[in-house]
Amino acid sequence: EVQLVESGGGLVKPGGSLRLSCAASGFTFSNAWMSWVRQAPGKGLEWVGRIKSKTDGGTTDYAAPVKGRFTISRDDSKNTLYLQMNSLKTEDTAVYYCTTEGVVPAAYFDYWGQGTLVTVSS
Amino acid sequence: QSALTQPASVSGSPGQSITISCTGTSSDVGSYNLVSWYQQHPGKAPKLMIYEVSKRPSGVSNRFSGSKSGNTASLTISGLQAEDEADYYCCSYAGSSTFVFGTGTKVTVL
Numbered sequence: 001e002v003q004l005v006e007s008g009g010g011l012v013k014p015g016g017s018l019r020l021s022c023a024a025s026g027f028t029f030s031n032a033w034m035s036w037v038r039q040a041p042g043k044g045l046e047w048v049g050r051i052k053s054k055t056d057g058g059t060t061d062y063a064a065p066v067k068g069r070f071t072i073s074r075d076d077s078k079n080t081l082y083l084q085m086n087s088l089k090t091e092d093t094a095v096y097y098c099t100t101e102g103v104v105p106a107a108y109f110d111y112w113g114q115g116t117l118v119t120v121s122s
Numbered sequence: 123q124s125a126l127t128q129p130a131s132v133s134g135s136p137g138q139s140i141t142i143s144c145t146g147t148s149s150d151v152g153s154y155n156l157v158s159w160y161q162q163h164p165g166k167a168p169k170l171m172i173y174e175v176s177k178r179p180s181g182v183s184n185r186f187s188g189s190k191s192g193n194t195a196s197l198t199i200s201g202l203q204a205e206d207e208a209d210y211y212c213c214s215y216a217g218s219s220t221f222v223f224g225t226g227t228k229v230t231v232l
Contacts, residue, residue, distance in 0.1 A: 035221075037168075044125065045160070045168065045211050047221040061219035064123065097167060107215040108158035108173035115167060 002026040002111045004098045009116030016088050016120070022081040022098030022113055030054065030076040033101040035109060036083050038094035048096070051081070056104065065091075088120045126151065126212055126224035133230040139200040142227045144212030145193060150222055152193040156215035159188060159197045163208045171210075172197060199229070207231045 008020040022034070033056070036048040049062040051072045060072050071084040081098055095117050099109035127145040134140040144151065144159075151157060155175045160168035170179050172188035175195065185200045195214070199206055212224035 037223075044226040045162075045213070045223040047213070047223060050219065050221075063220060102173060106173075107154070107156035107221065108170060108213070109160075109168075110170050110173075110179065112167040112169070 002100065004100070004111060004113035006096065006098050006113045006116040009096065009118045011119045011121065012088055013122050014088060014090055014120055017084070017086045018088065018118060020083040020085070020096055020098075020116055020118070022083075024079045024081065024098075024100075027100070027111075029074075029079040031104070033104055033106070034072075034074065034081045035099045035101060036072060036081075037097045037099055037109065037112075038092075039097070039115075040091075040094045043094075046094075048083070050101070053104070085118070088118075090120050092118065093120045094118060123150075123216055123220065123222050126214060126222055128210075128212060128224040128227045130225075131228045131230065133232055134199075134202045135232045136202055136204065138202050139198060140202060140229065142197045142199075142210055142212075142229070144195040144197070144214075144224045146195075146214055146222070147193055150214040150216040151190065151195055153217065154215045155190065157188065157190055157195040158213045159186075160211045160213065161206075161208050162211065168211065202231055204231050 035050040069087045095115040098113040100111040159172040162168040176188040216222045
């Protein structure tokens with residue numbers, strides 16, 4: 001059974017940093033392309049960024065609002081995905097979901113974690 | 123990148139069919155057959171319902187179907203059931219390894 005468990009959310013001041021983790025199990029993590037998707041309170045879903053598998057280059061892509069501030073990385077030895085968030089703004093307040101992408105190359109998100117809440121406030 | 127446009131709400135009676143539209147542009151929905159749909163119940167994570175415009179993942183009811191015409195994709199739920207009451211989001215590949223979600227539609231079963 002595929003499981004994705006996010007952690008690391010919390011309250012942070014504007015301009016601060018936070019690192020989210022996503023522990024994966026039930027599939028071959030090293031082969032997976034992974035994405036982060038966020039949802040502001042009471043709002044819709046927003047794609048944050050993606051990292052490809054190392055065999056497919058391990059490259060990252062980001063949505064415009066987070067480019068230059070957020071960094072996605074992975075540790076395949078620990079089956080863990082990370083989201084390093086710097087220079088946080090109040091508009092980054094959201095539940096952050098870790099997702100797998102479908103059979104590579106895919107353009108859909110087939111498994112989702114339960115999400116972790118990040119609140120950016122002074 | 124602007125969010126894809128969905129109606130804020132759609133409602134129907136049990137047993138009826140409803141259709142949710144998802145309008146994008148020639149740079150996203152219109153350019154790729156890479157539209158997916160997600161169902162989200164309150165307080166829960168989204169669930170994949172349709173991918174690549176019209177394909178259903180294993181385990182998803184065949185009451186859910188997807189289509190696309192030009193810059194607009196659609197999700198149809200037939201034989202509406204109480205458990206279908208949820209928020210629904212479309213998503214499209216938007217080129218340059220980016221994705222764009224829709225604004226979301228609240229489905230109410232009357």
